[in-house]
Every structure is written in structure tokens, then in C-alpha cells.
Amino acid sequence: MNNKDVLKGEKDTGLKKNLAAVERFKLLIAIVDRGRGTKVVNLFRSHHLHFDFACLGSGTASSRILSYFGLDETAKELVWTLSPCRRVRAVFQEAKTQLKLQKPGGGILFSVPLSAISGQIPPVLIKPEYSKEDESVDENLNGSQKKGRAYELILTIANRGFTDRIMEAARNAGAKGGTTISARRVGYEDGENPFGFTLQPEKEIIAILIPKEDKLPVMRAINREAGLKTECRGILFSVPVDDILGLQEEDI
């Protein structure tokens, strides 16, 4: 009896502290053509998703020949934001029409489940005045559950200049396209030199969205052609993806 009360009390204060704390969060990532990032940000903001960050990337070529002629690389923009789960579906609904993601090559929006976040985020993103909108939207959308295939996100971090080789391997195993982001390795120890700076090898992150069933063949192919044992020094892993929008089965 006593025990139960204590438990109940704990739970109550926990709930009182902030109802939002129990709400799960997702990471939303939009990949759109350079210059359309502000549209995505506006959409996110209209849903009270304030923590948005952008970085630049570029779409990979869809064939080797086109890549040689410099014709198939498009400048992309990645916009990241955190969103409470129940708002995700409303954002996706609106993204469909506002961002024209249905059109081939119009862009991609997907969400990644999170396992934990800073406790300082929910008070900003979840407020009583927002929750009304959430609920009304929720009712409308309760019926339309996830449809289509399940996707995963493969991330490969490799030395600069090997994107073509990695994409070639991935395409041969069934991938359609990807996005690259420039990066730099930090804390590389043995580069100290007389000028007192450290040489930092430039890296590239290649993100490929792939149907779950194609994940293993593609990852195996990349590992074979561009894994750690090769000069690409590719490190690869995959991340689960929940909702996805804008990925045409035939064309990206």
C-alpha cells in the first residue's frame, strides 16, 4: 500500500513537472535543392519547430559518364530539426504540398527516431498553446498510418574524392542516389609539423536512403569497394528511418 502510494506520487510529480517530457522526439531531415532551404525552415517554423540547422551538400551523379561531364551533380541543402512525434505527421502532410516533394527530384524529407534528448528542449517546442493544434491534426491523421516500404539511412564517411567509387558500388547493388556532405577529420594525431598546425585529412559523408531489404547488399558492396581496408577508408553504418517523403521508387 505504502509502496504503491510512493510510486503513484512519483509518477504524478513527474507528469506535473512537464507532460511534454514523456513525448517522444524525432529528428527531421529535409534534403532539397540549394536555395529552397528557407521554404523548409518556414514550414518547420509554422509548426513551432524552432531548432533548425542547415548544412550544404550535393546530390551525387546518377551515372559515371554524367559525372565525368559534370552534368548530374546538384547543389543541395540539408535542414535538420527536432520535432515531437505527434507533430511529425502534420509536418509531412503539409510538406507534401508546400515543398512539392511529390515531383521527381523535388527533394526528400525523412525522420529518424531519437533515443534521448536534452531536457531543455521540450519546454521550448511543446507549449500548451501549441498542443491544441497538435490534437486537432492528430485526429484527422490517425487513420493514415505509415504506408510503403521501410527505409534506412546508410552513412559512409570516407576520404575526399571517392564519392564516385562509393556510389558506383552502391548503384550496382541497387541504390538510386545519394547526398554528400563535406567534413574534416579532427584530432588526427601524427600530423604535427614545424608550423605548429595539424594536417587534417578532408573527408566526405555520403548519405544513401535505401529500402530496408536492399540495405545489406548495398552496405556489403560499399564495404567491399570502399571499406576501411581500401584507400577510401570508408566507415559505414546505418540508421533507422521512420517516415519518408519524396523518394520516388524509380528516380531520385
Next chain:
Amino acid sequence: MRKNLKAKIMESLSSVLPISAIVLLLSFTLVPQMPIGTLMMFMLGSILLILGMGFFSLGADMSMMPMGDGIGNEVARISGKSKWRIIPICFLIGAFITIAEPDLQVLARQVPAVPDAVIILTVAAGVGAFLVISVLRTLLSKISLNRLLVGFYVLVFLLSAFVPKEFLAVAFDAGGVTTGPITVPFIMALGIGVAAMQRNGKKAEEDSFGMVALCSIGPILAVLIMGMCLSNTEISYTPFTVTTVFFSQEVGLQFLNGFPMYIKEVALGLLPVIAFFGIFQITSLRLKKESLIRIVIGLLYTYIGLVLFLTGVNVGFMPAGNYLGSAIAEQGYNWILIPIGMLVGYFIVAAEPAVHVLNKQVEEITGGAIPQKAMQLSLSIGVSFSVGIAMLRVLTGMSILWFLIPGYAVAIGLSWKVPKIFTAVAFDSGGVASGPMTATFLLPFAMGACSALGGDVLTDAFGIVAMVAMTPLVTIQCLGLFYQRKLRRTKEVTDAEASLMAPEDDIIDFDSLETANLGNIPNSGEESDE
């Protein structure tokens, strides 16, 4: 594929069409007596410009940038092994790409009293020495760019007091040769390549720019020193002459005569870049086959693009600019030169090929924090002002020093106020904005106006290049001020929100929550996964 091609075509259309439309409009309204031959050459030149710009910007991305970047990386790597070996390497790179610059050959020929080889070698040595200085600055990262720039500018002004006036003009024009459409992307990429090898990401961003700015001081100082040595020689400097009126049957012939010349010149200009890249590729860089094929095709694009662009601009734009200038100046209400000049200036900077390379690199390096559009706007406003002032000078004959000295003073003053990257970008953009379009359209425009009004072409008209190179220093840094203010004002979190979050600065672990109170979670979309 279609999308990317479309984007490139749109980019080159939108950079050339506005200026073409303005000239066309002027030829129907203000100067209806414009010779049909000149107008036809201008239109044909515009088409060549659009094509050339498209090829060039595609090619520069694919070849010049990776080549410069790769060499920059290697230079930084070599410096890691032995400190002093990079000095001769950088010197040679700087000297050879300068020797091959077609503009330098032209400049040398314009000063008959001094042997061509002397001028060419002097300027080349100047660029080489300053490339060494700027690479060392990036690697040592001890001296800030604005201090270095102030020091060298003061030196330039001090030396200029001891040098004959004619040498002064030659010296400042020599500064412009390092800002050609081949050297700018290459030196810029080299700078980015060297800076990218640093540990500190923030510093790498700041140090990525500024190399073009430093390298264009080199030739000025070198020619000034040469002038001091030769101060008893009488020199005559004849900048250049403009061929004016053509008849329609000559139009095609003019272009046909132009092509072989630029086919040769551009090949010569690209040669040292390719040669240095070849040496690095064989000895240490060893790019993969895929990257090499892209670079070769990109070089081909760059070559085609530059030949088309330079032919179009030199043959098609120069006579039109000259005619427009003189025809408008002859009108009774010649004050209209000022607003027209400002309008032309606003749109013409978009047609400078190297401007796109700079804007794109700035966006890329800053991760989109300084977007291309902001750069474009600041440059347009800057050049618009500079052409307006240049026209005012043509009309009134005011000394250029009234504008240059305050301009540089403001630019240098601002460099202590704005974030460092804006200073570096601003000083680079000064050279970038005063490229081939300025030389072949704005300058003849000013010369035409000046000679129609009976002014001194050498002192009144030529200042336009110096003005175009100065105003972006101010406007880009003003962009920096604006950016800094906006950054300070935006608050990620309001005070009310901050007070709300104070008691629970912990981490919310969803996994443990799930086990603690299953069923209380409003949305349970993804538990079904496991």
C-alpha cells in the same frame, strides 16, 4: 541531368541578359543613332558571353577548383615535412601563372620604353613573392590579414611618392593582371586548399580567403620598385585604343579575327596551371582516374568557355561601351551619365566570370551562412556606386584621391569591426569585381564619355578600374556588419522559456521512459518495431 544543365543555363542567362537588355534599351531610347554594326556586334557578343559563361562556370567547378585545392593540400603537406621547401615551390607557381597571363603581355607592350621581358619578369616575381607571403601567413597564422594589408598599402603609398606618374599607372594596372579569370579561381582554390588542412575549423574558414587580395599587391610593389630603379627613363604609357564604328558586313569578320587570338591566349594562360598540376599529380597528389577524367573534361569546358567569353566581350562589348559613353555624354543633359552608369554597374558585375566562382566558394566555405545572393547584392551595390562616382569624375574632373583615400580608410577601419572572414572576402572581391567586363565595357564607356567631354582620358577615365576594385571592400564589409548585428539580435530561446527549463536540465531518456510508464506515451508509432 536536365535540372543541373538548366540551372547552369539560367545562371549564365540571368547574369548576362540584364546588361544586354539595358544596352538594347538605351540604343532605342537615348542613343537611337547607334550604328547597326556596333549593335549587332554587341548582340552577337552577348550570345557568346552567355555560352562562354555557362561553360566557364561549369568548367571552373570541375577543374580549376579541384586542381588548386589539390595543389594547396599538397603544399600544406609538404610544409609539414620541411618548412622551407614550400618557398621556392609557391614562388614558382605564382610567377609562372602570371607570366602566362595574356593581360600581362598586353601591359608590357603598352610600355615601349622598358623591355617587355623586364616588366613581365618583375610582375611575375611580385606575384610569386606575395604568393609565398600569403601561404606562409595561412600556415603560420600569426599575423592577421588586415594588419598585413594595411602594412603593404602604406608601403605602396609611400613608394608611390618617389615614382614617376606614368609608372604609377602601370603599377596599379599590373595589380589587375593577377585577377584574370584563370588566376582568380586557381589562387582562390589554392588558398582554400592550404587553409583546409588546419586543425581549427574556424580559422580554416577565415584563412580560406585573402590570397587573391595579397597577391594583387605583389605586382604593384614590384613595378613601383622597378620604377624607382629606372626613374631617369622617360616612359610613355598608352593604355589602349578602342576600335569604334563598324558596318554590318564587318561584324562577322571581326569575330572571326578575334577567335584565333583568344584561342592562343587562353591556351597559353591555362598551360602553367596544367603543368604544375601535372607535376604535383605525378610526384605526390595521385588523384584517382575518375577525378582526373573529370578535371580533363572540366579543363575543356573552361577553355571553350573562356575563348567564347573573351572573344565576345572584347570584340562585341568594347565598341558598344565606347560608343554609348560618348553618345550619352554628348547629350545636353549629360548628368544622366551618373544614373545610367550606376544602373549599368549594378548589373554588370554579375557578368564577371570570376564573381560566380567567388560567390559560390564563399557560400560553400561558410556552409551557407553567407549565401550567394547576399554576396551578389553587395557586389552590385558596390560596383553601382563606383561607376556612379567614376561618371561624376568624368563630368567634373575631380581627383580620384578624394574618393580612393577615404574609401580605403573606411575599408581598413571596418576590417577591425567585422568578422575576419568578411574582411578576407571583401579584399578578394575587389580584384574579382574588376575583371574582363570592367576592362572591356566600363572602361571604354568611361573613355568614350571622357573624350566626348574633352577630359583627360588617362587621369579621368582610367580611375574607374581602381574605383570598381575599391567599393566592394566597403560594401562586403558592410554586409559583415549587418550579419554581425543580426547574429547578436537573434535569440534562440526567450527568457520565459529559459526560466521554464531551469529546473530540469537533465537528459530525457526515451528508452527508460518507455519501461517506466508504458501506455502513457501519446504517440506509439515505433515501438512496434521491436
